[in-house]
Amino acid sequence: MIDLRGLGNAAAFVRVGAVALFFALMMWTGEAWAGELPAPQGKVLLSITGNIAHTNADVSGGRAAQFDRAQLEALGMHTLETTNPSIEGVHAFSGVRLSDVLDAVGASGKVLVARALDGYSVNIPFDDAYDFTPLLVMKIDGVVIRVRTKGPLWIVYPVDQVEALKNEIYSTRSVWQLKSLDVK
Numbered sequence: 001m002i003d004l005r006g007l008g009n010a011a012a013f014v015r016v017g018a019v020a021l022f023f024a025l026m027m028w029t030g031e032a033w034a035g036e037l038p039a040p041q042g043k044v045l046l047s048i049t050g051n052i053a054h055t056n057a058d059v060s061g062g063r064a065a066q067f068d069r070a071q072l073e074a075l076g077m078h079t080l081e082t083t084n085p086s087i088e089g090v091h092a093f094s095g096v097r098l099s100d101v102l103d104a105v106g107a108s109g110k111v112l113v114a115r116a117l118d119g120y121s122v123n124i125p126f127d128d129a130y131d132f133t134p135l136l137v138m139k140i141d142g143v144v145i146r147v148r149t150k151g152p153l154w155i156v157y158p159v160d161q162v163e164a165l166k167n168e169i170y171s172t173r174s175v176w177q178l179k180s181l182d183v184k
């Protein structure tokens, strides 16, 4: 019997590799690159609008950079072990750096307007992404987070690593069920 599941995994692996190569080339060519991002093939997890240089979709009000899971993973997964005000105990939070996502779309500005599936919205200072390198978490303890478990994307700050982050203001910026960022 042909193991179709195995084939599916292999195809996904090749795709992640291809997208990773694209972003590596893009970063290597640097500021001169002003082309399109590849279009998402899977379900769109994140849509970025506003002051960005690289886009791949038309949305109401202009252009957007949309990412599916493979495109996000291709930016490089990182893991953070920390407590979090919304969940009991210490957990391994894995995802991509918000700063890497902003770099990939050529973002610049002062504020990120983060919006979530439940309608929650908060302004996050642009510099938070570089000062504290929060993650857009996709997995907790190796398990993909779904909408019912605050996924598919959850902004998680390194709360246990940086003393200044043990402050309610960063709890309000810890957006779960994140769906979009508007760069202003």
Ligand SMILES: Nc1nc2c(c(=O)[nH]1)N[C@H]1C(S)=C(S)[C@@H](COP(=O)(O)O)O[C@H]1N2
Pocket (backbone or CB within 6 Å): 085, 086, 116, 117, 118, 120, 171, 172, 173, 174, 175, 176, 177, 178
């Ligand atoms: N999607 C979404 N993210 C959110 C919120 C929310 O209502 N919706 N509340 C914020 C606030 S005010 C806090 S304090 C933290 C923790 O909220 P929780 O205790 O309900 O998890 O999540 C933040 N992220």
Ligand SMILES: [Mo]
Pocket (backbone or CB within 6 Å): 171, 172
């Ligand atoms: Mo809160």
